[in-house]
Amino acid sequence: MIQVDGLTKRYGDKVAVKDLTFTVQPGVVTGFLGPNGAGKSTTMRVIAGLDAPTAGSVLVNGRRYRDAVAPMAELGILLEARAVHTSRSARNHLLALAQTNGVPRSRVNELIELVGLHEVARKRAGGFSLGMGQRLGIASALLGDPQTVVLDEPVNGLDPEGIQWVRHLLRSIAAQGRTVFVSSHLMSEMSLTADHLIVVGRGELIVDVDVAEFVAMASTNIVRVRTPQAAELREHLLGPDVTVSGPEPGVLEVQGLTAEQIGDVAYERRIRVHELVVQKASLEEAFMEMTRDSVEFHAHTGNHA
Numbered sequence: 001m002i003q004v005d006g007l008t009k010r011y012g013d014k015v016a017v018k019d020l021t022f023t024v025q026p027g028v029v030t031g032f033l034g035p036n037g038a039g040k041s042t043t044m045r046v047i048a049g050l051d052a053p054t055a056g057s058v059l060v061n062g063r064r065y066r067d068a069v070a071p072m073a074e075l076g077i078l079l080e081a082r083a084v085h086t087s088r089s090a091r092n093h094l095l096a097l098a099q100t101n102g103v104p105r106s107r108v109n110e111l112i113e114l115v116g117l118h119e120v121a122r123k124r125a126g127g128f129s130l131g132m133g134q135r136l137g138i139a140s141a142l143l144g145d146p147q148t149v150v151l152d153e154p155v156n157g158l159d160p161e162g163i164q165w166v167r168h169l170l171r172s173i174a175a176q177g178r179t180v181f182v183s184s185h186l187m188s189e190m191s192l193t194a195d196h197l198i199v200v201g202r203g204e205l206i207v208d209v210d211v212a213e214f215v216a217m218a219s220t221n222i223v224r225v226r227t228p229q230a231a232e233l234r235e236h237l238l239g240p241d242v243t244v245s246g247p248e249p250g251v252l253e254v255q256g257l258t259a260e261q262i263g264d265v266a267y268e269r270r271i272r273v274h275e276l277v278v279q280k281a282s283l284e285e286a287f288m289e290m291t292r293d294s295v296e297f298h299a300h301t302g303n304h305a
Contacts, residue, residue, distance in 0.1 A: 089123055243256060
């Protein structure tokens with residue numbers, strides 16, 4: 001479990017994180033989202049004990065991480081996959097970490113197999129591709145068989161097979177009752193991986209909710225109806241607080257009625273319906289809606305000469 005209570009972190013005059021409070025529960029994959037400059041990296045650095053909070057506290061499994069007796073068994077963390085000695089092989093990099101943390105050599109062999117680096121384990125890490133470097137970083141984070149795992153952009157540089165592997169890995173770790181806290185800019189992947197979301201903007205908490213609830217908060221509850229009797233159905237649906245538009249022939253978009261209510265009206269009037277779908281926002285659309293006032297830099301979408 002990770003408990004962040006009133007966390008504030010300043011760098012000179014800049015406030016990177018302001019009075020941030022949330023709890024990352026075990027047994028689920030919790031996504032950590034926010035625009036660039038939202039304070040995610042700073043929060044993760046404080047969790048790892050790399051930076052001290054200006055105010056507030058962060059506890060990992062009930063204690064400050066720097067006070068842990070067996071740190072790698074408490075927290076496995078990936079902040080920068082390239083933070084390796086480039087002249088060392090992948091195996092020697094993991095062996096060095098293992099020997100300084102009381103982790104048996106057998107665990108190194110197990111992790112090399114788990115992350116799929118067995119064929120390149122004796123090659124210099126400096127020559128690794130971005131994806132191979134990510135796999136080595138994940139292996140380093142998992143080396144101590146930790147109760148809590150924190151990963152920053154773990155699928156960065158991975159191919160589709162690798163992304164799917166990370167997804168299944170994180171969900172299997174959470175299924176063991178461990179704590180999994182992961183940040184990513186890939187909203188489509190986060191929608192398939194995370195159960196819960198913590199979203200921050202400009203260093204402050206925006207929402208702390210389940211994925212489904214987060215998407216529902218940004219959805220407009222439009223029901224799309226496809227029918228060869230669109231004009232007839234429209235007349236029967238119109239009423240107080242109900243709006244019906246026709247974006248294309250044979251299609252209606254209805255606000256103010258549920259799919260069940262529309263289906264009942266069509267059935268009672270003997271109107272054929274070929275499609276009846278509640279249109280919900282994607283996780284990416286929900287994220288853009290929730291964080292639009294917290295984006296530090298906006299791209300200019302106008303024409304350029």
